[in-house]
Amino acid sequence: MVNADPGALRPRRYQLFLPLRVWIRTWGKGKPSHGVEPEVEEETITENISSAGCFFLLSKKPEIGSRVDMEIEMAEKPGGKPGSKMICRGRVVRIEKEKGKRKTGVGCAIDRYRIVPSSQIS
Numbered sequence: 001m002v003n004a005d006p007g008a009l010r011p012r013r014y015q016l017f018l019p020l021r022v023w024i025r026t027w028g029k030g031k032p033s034h035g036v037e038p039e040v041e042e043e044t045i046t047e048n049i050s051s052a053g054c055f056f057l058l059s060k061k062p063e064i065g066s067r068v069d070m071e072i073e074m075a076e077k078p079g080g081k082p083g084s085k086m087i088c089r090g091r092v093v094r095i096e097k098e099k100g101k102r103k104t105g106v107g108c109a110i111d112r113y114r115i116v117p118s119s120q121i122s
Helices: none
Strands: 019-025 040-049 053-058 067-073 085-096 104-116
Touching: 019 053, 053 085, 067 104
Parallel strands: none
Antiparallel strands: 019 040, 019 067, 040 053, 053 104, 067 085, 085 104
């Protein structure tokens, strides 16, 4: 039997700094599964992104497993016209807090997404 390189099975990550709006809600622990106000609502920038997830920095530390709703702004079109937006739902899968750093690194898996064309953005 041949062991495959686990890194070869991961989607390629791209270092893209895209505007990102994030809403994070924590489920369980006696909390209902609907109508929960976000514990974190913040505008930030992606550090990297792939077809399976993204990584970004937040001023608050979310819990692993928390639900994440994201709105990622894609690149502008020529002439300064707005680009498309990617609306995503996922979950927090990794937290990186470095000593001396004010922000927390957050890795999110993207479970589903849809692209909203610029023609539909008001």
